[in-house]
Amino acid sequence: MKRMFGLVMMVGLMVGVVGCGDDSNPVKSDADRLVGSWTDEDGVTFTFSSDGTLVYTGEGEEGELAGTWSLAGDKLTITFFEKDLRELVKEQVADEIDLSELSDAQIEELLDEVMAEAYPDGDQVFILTVNSITDTELTTTDEEGVREVQTKQP
Numbered sequence: 001m002k003r004m005f006g007l008v009m010m011v012g013l014m015v016g017v018v019g020c021g022d023d024s025n026p027v028k029s030d031a032d033r034l035v036g037s038w039t040d041e042d043g044v045t046f047t048f049s050s051d052g053t054l055v056y057t058g059e060g061e062e063g064e065l066a067g068t069w070s071l072a073g074d075k076l077t078i079t080f081f082e083k084d085l086r087e088l089v090k091e092q093v094a095d096e097i098d099l100s101e102l103s104d105a106q107i108e109e110l111l112d113e114v115m116a117e118a119y120p121d122g123d124q125v126f127i128l129t130v131n132s133i134t135d136t137e138l139t140t141t142d143e144e145g146v147r148e149v150q151t152k153q154p
Contacts (some may be wrong), residue, residue, distance in 0.1 A: 030071060030074075030130060030133050031071045032050075033133050033134070033135060034069075034071060034076075034133065034138070035048050035049065035050045036046050036048060036075070036152050036153070037152065037153040038138050038150035038151065038152055038153070039150060039151055039153055040148055040149065040150045040151075041149070042059055043058075043059025044057070044059055044151070045057045045153070046055070046078075048069055050052065052068050052069060052070060053066065053067070053068055053069070054066070054067050054068065054069045054078065055067075056080070063088050063091040063092070064088075065080055065084055065085065065088050066080075066084050067079055067081070067084065069079040073131070074129050074131075075127055075128070075129060075130075076127070076128040076129075076130050077125065077126070077127050077128075078125070078126045078127075078128070079123060079125045079126075080123065080124040081123050082115070082122040082123050083102045083103075084121065085115070085118075085119050085124065086111060086115055089111060089114050089115060089118065090107075090111055093110065093111070093114065095111075110120050125142075126142065127141040127142075127143055128141065128142050128143075128148075129141045129142075131147070135152065136151065136152050137149065137150070137151060137152070138150040138151075138152070
């Protein structure tokens with residue numbers, strides 16, 4: 001009887017040890033699924049990195065815009081900082097106006113005017129509700145109720 005009890009205990013221990021091994025197919029969290037490049041029907045691309053940074057690229061627009069992201073539950077928060085927005089605006093203004101003809105003070109004054117009109121609150125924070133996310137499709141709704149579908153790029 002003692003021998004049978006010992007054998008059962010040994011088998012149980014081995015099953016427990018084998019069962020605790022590495023999972024070769026772990027379940028992905030929504031944050032893990034979000035990492036990568038997503039493009040909407042208008043050609044706008046958001047590239048989410050695992051370190052919480054992102055890059056926005058608009059279809060046909062010059063330049064990229066860096067930002068940060070976080071996901072808490074179904075709330076995706078995207079933040080673009082004023083200094084980065086200012087650089088993007090400067091690139092866009094340079095496409096329309098020859099900045100070499102302006103002094104540094106004039107350029108800064110022009111950027112101040114454009115920034116005050118376009119981004120009066122400075123940093124831009126967007127909170128999206130993630131309706132669904134798979135390995136290939138992301139559906140979100142913004143604060144105004146606009147629903148977007150993005151497709152993950154390979």
